[in-house]
Amino acid sequence: xxxxxxxxxxMPESPIRKLVPYAEIAKRRGLxxxxxxxxxxxxxxxxxxxxxxxxxxxxxxxYSHSAGNESYRKALxxxxxxxxxxxxxxHILVTTGGxxxxxxxxxxxxxxxxxxxxxxxFYANYNSFAMASGINVVxxxxxxxxxxxxxxxxxxxxxxxNKTKAILICNPGNPTGYLYSKSELQKLTxxxxxxxxxxxxxxxxxxxxxxxxxxxxLLNLSDIEENVVVIDSVSKRYSMCGVRIGAMISRxxxxxxxxxxxxxxxxxxxxxxxxxxxAALGVSSSYFEDVNKEYVQRRNVLVDGLNEIEGVFCPIxxxxxxxxxxxxxxxxxxxxxxxxxxxxxxxxxxxxAPLAGFYSSPGMGQNEVRLAYVLEIxxxxxxxxxxxxxxxxxxxxFNTQ
Amino acid sequence: xxxxxxxxxxMPESPIRKLVPYAEIAKRRGLxxxxxxxxxxxxxxxxxxxxxxxxxxxxxxxYSHSAGNESYRKALxxxxxxxxxxxxxxHILVTTGGxxxxxxxxxxxxxxxxxxxxxxxFYANYNSFAMASGINVVxxxxxxxxxxxxxxxxxxxxxxxNKTKAILICNPGNPTGYLYSKSELQKLTxxxxxxxxxxxxxxxxxxxxxxxxxxxxLLNLSDIEENVVVIDSVSKRYSMCGVRIGAMISRxxxxxxxxxxxxxxxxxxxxxxxxxxxAALGVSSSYFEDVNKEYVQRRNVLVDGLNEIEGVFCPIxxxxxxxxxxxxxxxxxxxxxxxxxxxxxxxxxxxxAPLAGFYSSPGMGQNEVRLAYVLEIxxxxxxxxxxxxxxxxxxxxFNTQ
Numbered sequence: 001x002x003x004x005x006x007x008x009x010x011m012p013e014s015p016i017r018k019l020v021p022y023a024e025i026a027k028r029r030g031l032x033x034x035x036x037x038x039x040x041x042x043x044x045x046x047x048x049x050x051x052x053x054x055x056x057x058x059x060x061x062x063y064s065h066s067a068g069n070e071s072y073r074k075a076l077x078x079x080x081x082x083x084x085x086x087x088x089x090x091h092i093l094v095t096t097g098g099x100x101x102x103x104x105x106x107x108x109x110x111x112x113x114x115x116x117x118x119x120x121x122f123y124a125n126y127n128s129f130a131m132a133s134g135i136n137v138v139x140x141x142x143x144x145x146x147x148x149x150x151x152x153x154x155x156x157x158x159x160x161x162n163k164t165k166a167i168l169i170c171n172p173g174n175p176t177g178y179l180y181s182k183s184e185l186q187k188l189t190x191x192x193x194x195x196x197x198x199x200x201x202x203x204x205x206x207x208x209x210x211x212x213x214x215x216x217x218l219l220n221l222s223d224i225e226e227n228v229v230v231i232d233s234v235s236k237r238y239s240m241c242g243v244r245i246g247a248m249i250s251r252x253x254x255x256x257x258x259x260x261x262x263x264x265x266x267x268x269x270x271x272x273x274x275x276x277x278x279a280a281l282g283v284s285s286s287y288f289e290d291v292n293k294e295y296v297q298r299r300n301v302l303v304d305g306l307n308e309i310e311g312v313f314c315p316i317x318x319x320x321x322x323x324x325x326x327x328x329x330x331x332x333x334x335x336x337x338x339x340x341x342x343x344x345x346x347x348x349x350x351x352x353a354p355l356a357g358f359y360s361s362p363g364m365g366q367n368e369v370r371l372a373y374v375l376e377i378x379x380x381x382x383x384x385x386x387x388x389x390x391x392x393x394x395x396x397x398f399n400t401q
Numbered sequence: 402x403x404x405x406x407x408x409x410x411x412m413p414e415s416p417i418r419k420l421v422p423y424a425e426i427a428k429r430r431g432l433x434x435x436x437x438x439x440x441x442x443x444x445x446x447x448x449x450x451x452x453x454x455x456x457x458x459x460x461x462x463x464y465s466h467s468a469g470n471e472s473y474r475k476a477l478x479x480x481x482x483x484x485x486x487x488x489x490x491x492h493i494l495v496t497t498g499g500x501x502x503x504x505x506x507x508x509x510x511x512x513x514x515x516x517x518x519x520x521x522x523f524y525a526n527y528n529s530f531a532m533a534s535g536i537n538v539v540x541x542x543x544x545x546x547x548x549x550x551x552x553x554x555x556x557x558x559x560x561x562x563n564k565t566k567a568i569l570i571c572n573p574g575n576p577t578g579y580l581y582s583k584s585e586l587q588k589l590t591x592x593x594x595x596x597x598x599x600x601x602x603x604x605x606x607x608x609x610x611x612x613x614x615x616x617x618x619l620l621n622l623s624d625i626e627e628n629v630v631v632i633d634s635v636s637k638r639y640s641m642c643g644v645r646i647g648a649m650i651s652r653x654x655x656x657x658x659x660x661x662x663x664x665x666x667x668x669x670x671x672x673x674x675x676x677x678x679x680a681a682l683g684v685s686s687s688y689f690e691d692v693n694k695e696y697v698q699r700r701n702v703l704v705d706g707l708n709e710i711e712g713v714f715c716p717i718x719x720x721x722x723x724x725x726x727x728x729x730x731x732x733x734x735x736x737x738x739x740x741x742x743x744x745x746x747x748x749x750x751x752x753x754a755p756l757a758g759f760y761s762s763p764g765m766g767q768n769e770v771r772l773a774y775v776l777e778i779x780x781x782x783x784x785x786x787x788x789x790x791x792x793x794x795x796x797x798x799f800n801t802q
Contacts, residue, residue: 001627001653002566002599008509008659017467017665044460053673054455059445061641061677066418096497096645099667107533108409112513128666132508134535165403198403226402240462242672244497244645252402258409264418265529266500271643272454272673276462 015357022340034383043239052279068094084219098233098246106133108258121358139360147315148176150184166198175370177317204233205320226252238280243273298373305384345386416758423741435784444640453680469495485620499634499647507534509659522759540761548716549577551585567599576771578718605634606721627653639681644674699774706785746787
């Protein structure tokens with residue numbers, strides 16, 4: 001029997017999804033599982049998008065253009081123009097989710113064995129895309145103590161070698177919820193310019209910024225226009241993760257041309273998702289205000305509730321819909337599995353994502369978890385109560401303190 | 402300005418799509434472009450599939466399971482069980498088109514620099530997926546003279562090195578339309594078993610076999626159950642290329658587990674496409690009979706018409722909806738571009754795919770083209786007339802004979 005490839009063996013399991021079998025055990029035990037593990041919002045997909053799909057009446061579901069339907073790309077150009085003037089549809093490649101946009105960026109810009117520097121903790125699947133592309137992730141630690149602010153420029157300089165080709169950030173961050181300031185991004189600009197690196201930003205949570213803080217897009221950085229590649233997706237923005245539509249945006253036409261060849265190989269991004277996505281661009285201006293109001297309430301309930309639990313520390317995130325919390329446990333993966341397998345509180349248990357898988361450095365994040373506040377407030381309150389009780393029981397059972 | 406990667410530069414342009422700018426020139430000249438270049442059928446998407454999408458009424462378009470919706474996988478298992486007993490939903494991973502299934506197969510089974518042997522001409526994008534995965538394609542020439550039958554087993558033996566990990570076939574073939582016989586596949590079995598290779602088959606055209614010939618799936622090969630990986634897609638089967646749904650099927654659970662990690666990284670296949678695909682499985686048994694009747698008529702019109710043109714040779718394909726023709730020209734790419742840019746006949750011109758891009762060996766297929774018979778018969782007849790006239794003019798203009 002022929003063997004699985006090295007990459008197939010080494011590819012990390014998703015830390016977000018690997019506990020799924022234990023959640024299934026909990027469900028078989030008759031429990032309600034409160035899913036704080038995955039960024040699948042419960043917010044309704046905009047009616048405009050759903051109607052567009054329900055009314056789609058072409059008799060053949062055809063391939064679209066490999067770069068995406070031109071009408072969608074032109075509508076997207078208007079959206080990005082509001083962020084940064086001069087973006088045209090030719091700067092935009094429509095992809096199958098943000099995932100594919102990042103894969104295309106890695107493969108178009110980096111050679112095998114090249115290095116990309118990423119502040120950790122970072123979205124765990126970056127590791128998988130890097131491995132599939134044959135490139136190496138070089139992590140720089142950020143710390144829960146300062147809410148995961150951008151590491152110092154010196155610490156970036158220390159990591160740069162002749163293999164370094166790019167820096168990747170997620171802004172606002174998954175899993176941290178941290179929102180980089182304009183001045184942090186300008187510091188990054190200097191180092192990117194000095195070493196002529198690519199600067200990738202995953203901005204899929206762009207619209208989710210709180211407390212009157214504003215998102216500053218990489219598309220607005222001057223001096224390094226051709227170094228910047230923005231990764232985007234409609235999944236979270238319009239609460240329609242299933243449509244699998246993203247985009248890669250850059251003023252560097254050569255990179256887009258290389259990525260287009262990758263796009264041609266896979267023929268086209270999903271047609272029906274593009275129909276939904278184009279329609280979603282027509283949501284009223286109050287849409288994000290309403291959604292953000294809801295997320296802020298949830299965030300406050302979650303973060304306040306967590307910080308009231310003894311031994312728990314959770315910095316307040318300014319964006320996205322995740323929070324990272326430090327728990328009074330030695331091994332959060334063990335705890336996350338245990339709470340699903342062995343604990344219940346008033347008929348419920350909680351599913352969280354252990355944070356170790358969001359670090360590339362071994363041994364980091366052992367007592368941290370990511371929580372997505374994508375549930376309604378009553379469920380979040382229930383989850384916090386459950387977590388508080390569980391930590392009590394766990395402490396007694398495993399003597400963690 | 403940072404540079405495009407080597408892969409980004411070397412990645413081949415799609416030979417099927419690279420002439421698109423010239424087709425746009427033809428359209429600007431006011432011409433109707435008869436598209437024989439791309440496998441985008443004009444057959445209607447089954448009403449069942451379209452209705453399922455139009456009636457989909459979940460209020461959130463959520464991620465599906467990374468391996469695909471379980472209900473769809475179970476329905477697919479029934480479909481594959483009719484082909485080969487014992488296939489369960491656990492042998493099936495739902496993918497974003499056949500493209501992703503092949504990418505997953507390459508990455509799960511082969512290490513960088515490993516080799517996959519493919520009879521050429523082959524579907525051009527195999528090259529792109531191989532390059533993106535860092536593996537090497539080793540071609541074995543098949544010949545238009547015998548309709549692109551399987552090359553001899555000796556010629557496979559000659560190509561096998563310690564880097565060879567897999568053989569890939571497309572059955573029935575794109576671009577050749579050749580349908581491998583049971584005995585040809587049994588010969589392949591011997592060599593696969595002897596060298597313990599993976600055997601990949603792209604069977605996306607499985608349902609399109611003509612003249613009472615039957616498709617023999619790799620899933621039915623005994624003795625090498627764990628070596629076999631089948632690549633599938635609903636794109637052509639149900640004339641819904643735009644939904645981007647495929648599948649990877651194997652009895653080798655270790656390979657599926659490795660591929661599942663890749664699938665988890667990209668989160669989920671398209672939701673709406675899965676809704677359409679699951680519904681399409683419910684088409685009546687007469688569906689493929691009707692469609693195949695239509696394709697056989699078109700094939701006969703196209704192939705007979707081509708063979709009546711002086712200097713043209715086109716073997717009769719037994720499956721899929723492509724034909725390869727040898728034209729009386731030196732450089733079919735030049736001819737295909739010229740006919741779009743400079744020729745017209747009764748207000749039309751023809752777009753074809755030059756075959757050189759379907760070969761991996763340089764210099765092969767220079768006078769060959771692929772034609773997809775995905776247009777209605779009247780348009781095919783018009784295309785043949787146009788091609789005949791064009792070849793006359795081209796011969797005079799470029800002295801090709």
